[in-house]
Amino acid sequence: MEFIQIKGLVRKVFLYLIILTGIDQCAGALLDLALNHSPDGRYYKAKYSLEDCEEDIVIIGDSRGEMDYLPTVFEDSLHMSCWNASRGGQGLPYFRIIQEGLLKRYTPKIILFNVEDNMLEMPTDYERAGFLRPFYQDHPEIRPFIDEISPLEKWLIRSRLYAFNSSFYYLFRPYIFHNLDGDLKDHGWKPRYGSVDPEEERAFTTESELAPLDPMAVQLFETFMNRFKEAGVKVMIVTPPNYNLQVITSSTDQYVANYCKQNHIPLFRYSENIPLITHSSWYGDRDHLNPEGATYFTQKVAHKIKDAFDLVEDPVSVIEFE
């Protein structure tokens, strides 16, 4: 009698799970539709970076990569097409995913890699790249990175609804408010409007702390650089400026500088450039340049890239900002 009851319960649970799976797949299909028709915003941008982008120059970085470099300025001065694939709050796992997405389809001519002064000292956080989960099914190249988020990931991702976990706000926002993550005509650039008040902001500070490097971050960084090298892509590294914070040195800085020297990678350091760092009207907030500052900064970087190309056919020198 009891055995029959238990069997009945198991059957009901099984049936219930099948129905639930059906609902989940339908909901996932609707969300896929919303993603594929996203008018702009971060999902449009991620999709474009992974599936459509074929620009000559691709900028990869975090929020400062996203806000400090204007692709249109590069296009005008270098006569090459450019796409800014950077994303705020992201780190090396995201950069590697974008890299794999690009290299699967084509070989960009130049990668402008925005490196933070503490990038290799921060613990590697795969969870942040979790917003790319909706692409998991169609993009096998990103799976190893998403699987790193947690041991549950491989199982949970089978749910289509879970693939969009916590993404709804950013998925639907562009349907209501346009261009909050940047205008399409700006090719991935997200402006940071506003300005800092020098009276209220931090006083001029210097930083020269040597924190230990995170081995996993170092490994990801090296793989990132090697993958582009193997594909024949020229990589330029830029360290961006912060308002009133002069980074004299850091473990990341030292490591990256040595790496660039050994591997003949051009490195442009703006994180210690006093005129740029102290120019308050160029900053939207203490960490990001406003459109005026970003335009000026991008022109400077474009000039440096031009120099690097003009210098020799195959750039071999480490270039420091004067």
Added chain:
Amino acid sequence: MLFNSVDFALFFPIVFLVFWLLANRNIFLRNSFLLAASYLFYGWWDWRFLLLILFSSIVDYLVGLQLGQADAPAKRKLLVGISIVTNLGLLAFFKYYNFFAESFVDAFSFFGRAIQVNTLNIILPVGISFYTFQTMSYTLDIYRRKLKPVHDPVAFLAFVSFFPQLVAGPIERASNLLPQFLEIRHFDEAKASAGFKQIVMGLFMKTAIADRLGLYVAAVYGNVDHHNGMTFMVATVFFAIQIYCDFAGYSLIAIGCAKTLGFDLMDNFKRPYFAHSFKDFWSRWHISLSTWFRDYVYIPLGGSRGSEGRTYANLFTTFVISGLWHGANWTFIIWGALHGFFQTVEKALQNAQRVRLPRSVSIVLVFTLTCFAWIFFRSASVPEAFQIIERIILHPGHRIYTGDLGIFSFALLAILFLLITEWIAEFRPDWTLLYHRSYAVRVFSTSFLILYMAGLGVFDNSQFIYFQF
């Protein structure tokens, strides 16, 4: 093994099916299986912890048997003393040794004397505070002649290590749970179904509310120097809800798991933030612990039988000990002391019949003061807690940090959802959708919880907060 892990998702269905295959055939076989499953569950963290629980269980089992036979008061006292010293000794060593050693050094340094005391590199065994209290209640109840000793060692070991409530409660009384191990169990589909629903609701509270709010709380409390008072107020309210949903969620999963196996565990939470007094709060919050302290600490201290002053002292002492139980840190002791203080003041005002506040005002007042105490509970140290309080009072600022807008808005949504469900459960229990009389409504609401979790739950394999205690 965590309830919110793949391991448990595989473990539990197997245990459920095998248990019911054995349930009404042979009690010994069934209890042996439960014991093995519970030890596997616990040993998943670290098999060495099993030796501790086995040791504590064997001591209390033997003490229980001896107490059952002993009549001489001196011998009975000696036996119960062995049980208390063993259990509290384990707790003192594994949980408090370093705390007391460091506090000792600090105290001497304060008076200008430097002394050297070595601290030990000890791993705190998961759930030690819970199972030591549970097994101690067994010997104490036999000592007080409220319970007869159990002779079946397997049933006793299975009772102490029963996996649903082993690591974070509810701290069951032997008189309630132990007899259930000695009975033949019959499968009841309605009970199993109710248990599964409790599991779903518990997982929802953990993943969709507690862990969601936890992202914001960790960002604020992990960066004390960078936030203003208003942000700390929001983060503290979020933490109040986070810890409630984390712990009540765990308790619900534990109660639900036990129910699917035919066991009834006590309720551990009853919508504590609707409490209109601190006395009411402690009859709704972590009920199994507060009643444990009432029965085994407050009443033996004299309870309310002595003078008014003595009653207040007993109450205050009990809460300070309760604070210490939560963790080996002054932050927890101050948290406990604050609750003791609130309760004594409340009792004094009631005795003087001076204050009568409207119920809604009392609820808000109790919640506000509870949040104030949570600042100490959540802070890494006492100075940090004071720094936060200083920010709230002196530097409230004029802008609340929201962090990622997506995370923040989902946190607000989670709070709204909790508020509605708690309000319904408190004031309109007949509206509770999960237990509605209509089958369709029940299925729909359960499905909604599961799909909400898939879409908005946080699955970062995070521990339950109370595991650390």
